[in-house]
Structures are given as structure tokens and as C-alpha cells.
Amino acid sequence: MAIHMRIKTGDLVSMRVGKDRGKTGKVLQVFPGDRRIVVEGANEHTKHARTRGRAGEKGQKITFWGTVPVANVSLICPKCSKPTRVGAKVLEDGKKARVCKKCSATL
Ligand SMILES: [Zn+2]
Known part of the structure; x- marks a missing residue:
């Protein structure tokens, strides 16, 4: 893995x-x-x-x-400028993206 x-x-x-x-x-x-x-x-x-x-x-x-x-x-997070935890989500095209847990922006 x-x-x-x-x-x-x-x-x-x-x-x-x-x-x-x-x-x-x-x-x-x-x-x-x-x-x-x-x-x-x-x-x-x-x-x-x-x-x-x-x-x-x-x-x-x-x-x-x-x-x-x-x-x-x-x-x-470059979007909300806060220290954040990073979540993961799978995009429609199957690629993985990182997500800000505070403002939900895709990073
Ligand atoms: Zn954010």
C-alpha cells in the first residue's frame, strides 16, 4: 500500500x-x-x-x-487561513482530493 x-x-x-x-x-x-x-x-x-x-x-x-x-x-488552509485537519474525498473523475475540515474547500 x-x-x-x-x-x-x-x-x-x-x-x-x-x-x-x-x-x-x-x-x-x-x-x-x-x-x-x-x-x-x-x-x-x-x-x-x-x-x-x-x-x-x-x-x-x-x-x-x-x-x-x-x-x-x-x-x-489557504482558503480560510486557519490551521485545519485535512479530510479526503473522491472526485467525480475518481481522483482523490484533500478537503479542509473547517471550510470544506478542496485543497
Ligand atoms: Zn479552510
């Missing part, structure tokens, strides 16, 4: 738990096998890039975002 993900790349989501709770960001990457996603601005990590030893040269700081469980986010 294919793994169904409620969240897609480009979605706007809100963090429900953890240190980034309440933050919103865009979904940059989706890993369906792990049920994890990368959200812009959430689960921030910083690492220092190594310099090649020239004295006085400052190490570069690189900021990147780690993965978070998809269960930790809520989709923000």
Missing part, C-alpha cells in the same frame, strides 16, 4: 508541539517513508563550516532545518 501523506511540498503548516510551537512555515521537503517533513524555519540547526586554516578567518555559520514528524504539524 502506498503511504499516504496529508502534507505536500509547498503547503503552509503550523507547528503544534515542541520549541517551534505556533510557528508557521512552508514545507520544503517531504519524506513519506519516514513520515517526516522539513519546514522552513522550524527545527533550526546551526553548524559551523570549517575554514581552511588561514589565521583570522572566521568560520561560516550555516543554518539549516531538520526534519519534524508530520504528526507535529497542522496544515494551514
Whole structure:
């Protein structure tokens, strides 16, 4: 069975738990096998890039975002702008669509 993900790349989501709770960001990457996603601005990590030893040269700081469980986010509906749950419905042509449970918009 294919793994169904409620969240897609480009979605706007809100963090429900953890240190980034309440933050919103865009979904940059989706890993369906792990049920994890990368959200812009959430689960921030910083690492220092190594310099090649020239004295006085400052190490570069690189900021990147780690993965978070998809269960930790809520989709923000682009229609009603509220964090919402996503329902599924089957369209007339047999395709599946996502539906906002708050305003019933097809997403
Ligand atoms: Zn909605």
C-alpha cells in the first residue's frame, strides 16, 4: 500500500508541539517513508563550516532545518487561513482530493 501523506511540498503548516510551537512555515521537503517533513524555519540547526586554516578567518555559520514528524504539524488552509485537519474525498473523475475540515474547500 502506498503511504499516504496529508502534507505536500509547498503547503503552509503550523507547528503544534515542541520549541517551534505556533510557528508557521512552508514545507520544503517531504519524506513519506519516514513520515517526516522539513519546514522552513522550524527545527533550526546551526553548524559551523570549517575554514581552511588561514589565521583570522572566521568560520561560516550555516543554518539549516531538520526534519519534524508530520504528526507535529497542522496544515494551514489557504482558503480560510486557519490551521485545519485535512479530510479526503473522491472526485467525480475518481481522483482523490484533500478537503479542509473547517471550510470544506478542496485543497
Ligand atoms: Zn479552510
